[in-house]
Amino acid sequence: MTEHSTVDVLISGAGAAGLTMAIELARRGISFRLIEKLDDPFRGSRGKGIQPRTQEIFEDLGILDRIVALGGFYPRQREYSDDGSFTESDAVLREEPTPAEPYHLPLMVPQFLTEAAMRERLIELGHRPEFGCELIGFEQDEAGVTARLKSQSGEEAIRVRWLVGADGGRSFVRHALDIGFPGKTLGVRAIVADVVLTGLDRDAWHRFGEGDMRRQIALCPLAGTELFQIQGPIPLEGEIDLSAAGLTALVSERTGRDDIHVHSVSWASAFNMNARLADRYRLGRMFLVGDAAHTHPPTGGQGLNTSVQDAYNLGWKLAAVATGAPDALLDSYEEERRPIAAAMLGLATKLLDALKRGDIRRGREVHQLDIGYPDSSFALEKPERHGGLLAGDRAPDAPLMGAAGQPVRLFDLFKGAHWTLLGYEVEQATIPPRPGLHIHKVGRRGDVIDESGHFRDAYAPASGDWVLVRPDGYVGAIVSSRDAWALEAYLDKVGLGPAAVRS
Numbered sequence: 001m002t003e004h005s006t007v008d009v010l011i012s013g014a015g016a017a018g019l020t021m022a023i024e025l026a027r028r029g030i031s032f033r034l035i036e037k038l039d040d041p042f043r044g045s046r047g048k049g050i051q052p053r054t055q056e057i058f059e060d061l062g063i064l065d066r067i068v069a070l071g072g073f074y075p076r077q078r079e080y081s082d083d084g085s086f087t088e089s090d091a092v093l094r095e096e097p098t099p100a101e102p103y104h105l106p107l108m109v110p111q112f113l114t115e116a117a118m119r120e121r122l123i124e125l126g127h128r129p130e131f132g133c134e135l136i137g138f139e140q141d142e143a144g145v146t147a148r149l150k151s152q153s154g155e156e157a158i159r160v161r162w163l164v165g166a167d168g169g170r171s172f173v174r175h176a177l178d179i180g181f182p183g184k185t186l187g188v189r190a191i192v193a194d195v196v197l198t199g200l201d202r203d204a205w206h207r208f209g210e211g212d213m214r215r216q217i218a219l220c221p222l223a224g225t226e227l228f229q230i231q232g233p234i235p236l237e238g239e240i241d242l243s244a245a246g247l248t249a250l251v252s253e254r255t256g257r258d259d260i261h262v263h264s265v266s267w268a269s270a271f272n273m274n275a276r277l278a279d280r281y282r283l284g285r286m287f288l289v290g291d292a293a294h295t296h297p298p299t300g301g302q303g304l305n306t307s308v309q310d311a312y313n314l315g316w317k318l319a320a321v322a323t324g325a326p327d328a329l330l331d332s333y334e335e336e337r338r339p340i341a342a343a344m345l346g347l348a349t350k351l352l353d354a355l356k357r358g359d360i361r362r363g364r365e366v367h368q369l370d371i372g373y374p375d376s377s378f379a380l381e382k383p384e385r386h387g388g389l390l391a392g393d394r395a396p397d398a399p400l401m402g403a404a405g406q407p408v409r410l411f412d413l414f415k416g417a418h419w420t421l422l423g424y425e426v427e428q429a430t431i432p433p434r435p436g437l438h439i440h441k442v443g444r445r446g447d448v449i450d451e452s453g454h455f456r457d458a459y460a461p462a463s464g465d466w467v468l469v470r471p472d473g474y475v476g477a478i479v480s481s482r483d484a485w486a487l488e489a490y491l492d493k494v495g496l497g498p499a500a501v502r503s
Helices: 016-026 052-061 064-070 111-124 172-177 244-255 303-322 328-356 410-414 454-459 481-493 498-502
Strands: 002-012 032-036 076-080 086-089 134-140 145-151 154-165 183-198 204-208 217-221 228-234 261-277 286-288 380-382 399-402 407-409 419-424 437-442 466-469 475-479
Touching: 002 016, 002 303, 016 032, 016 052, 016 111, 016 303, 052 064, 052 303, 052 410, 064 111, 134 154, 134 172, 154 172, 154 303, 172 286, 183 244, 217 244, 228 244, 244 261, 261 328, 303 328, 380 481, 399 454, 407 410, 410 419, 419 454, 466 481, 475 481
Parallel strands: 002 032, 002 154, 076 204, 154 286, 380 475, 419 437
Antiparallel strands: 076 086, 134 145, 145 154, 183 228, 183 261, 204 217, 217 228, 399 407, 419 466, 466 475
């Protein structure tokens, strides 16, 4: 067995969570390896919904426009009655964007296209996944992790500071750590298949037998492809023929139509729906993200989005600790993200129950814009706020005007790997500049001007307030100018203290 030199992070699993983690580390200059035991990228569309909050994350990662170009928006639902008549409706609550929330509609992008765009971005940053490379063992000690890998070239051992298990619901990392994965099987087995078919037009999501779990089937045109996705419940026991002929027969049986023909199958799966949550997300120098930490039914389109946001939360924290921040920052990953997953399990299960009754409508509850960390140990308010925007909340967008006269969005100021400190109608900067912190004054004598009052409406600041926005777009702290000492202490906790000022 060969031995290789140390890198900071080993990421096991190159799906959406692992790719997000890799992009986050790459743009911060943190060394890592991203391995995937599959020989080729995943080819299916299991996760096809990109929620508004994830769109904001993808904007920050520099891939939103290309992902929008690859996919599209959800079509209207066409629900067929037994006599062949149908009604149409919007399954997604349609809202107009606002200055604070620029994205309000979920995107439909097949998972294989989303992950392709993420790999492309990672290549731009100088890295790529290692396919056909499997994690087969590891040992951790106080200083790091020794991991054993297997690929076509043989076995090797590498030394890393941290290991991230992004290796799916059957996670090798979780099993090897003996971390419990309690929950329940939901008593629903289903198929999902990406197919080429004829007999249906592509301007609607075709649904048959709604409300009847024995007859229900849906056929959705996959945006950005020539494929349809077939979804439907199946018996809990027995073999299911997932060939083109088998799926054609299933569709005919459930729709009562003989004009819909499946010609080829790109990818297909039969699976039991579960709702499970790992007992812990961190064990020493090991972390779980994505499906390795939580699994839930696909209703509501929460899985891929929650996985991306796990990695988006942990990535900047690993980078900060790698460059000198206190290790306690890493404990906040589980503290912040595990309750979110628990809530997502409840939501997805509730939406599954609604689907069984034929209710397929989705509203703001799936957008993930209201997710926040107000109870986090890294949420600071001085003085304490009552109502309005709170520390730990998602930092809203706002259109502003630069002092030179050009329009600028608040999200433009946030974009990148840095922290952002916003002073509202402040007289002078009470926090000295330092690497990794961008400081802006909002107001009449600031470098950005809240000409239309959108910042004031979204943030409800008092004159002299400072708002500190984390690299992942959440409010870390809101303090008054007279409490600037507390802000300096906070920056020290996240690795931006006095040493950063001197560097």
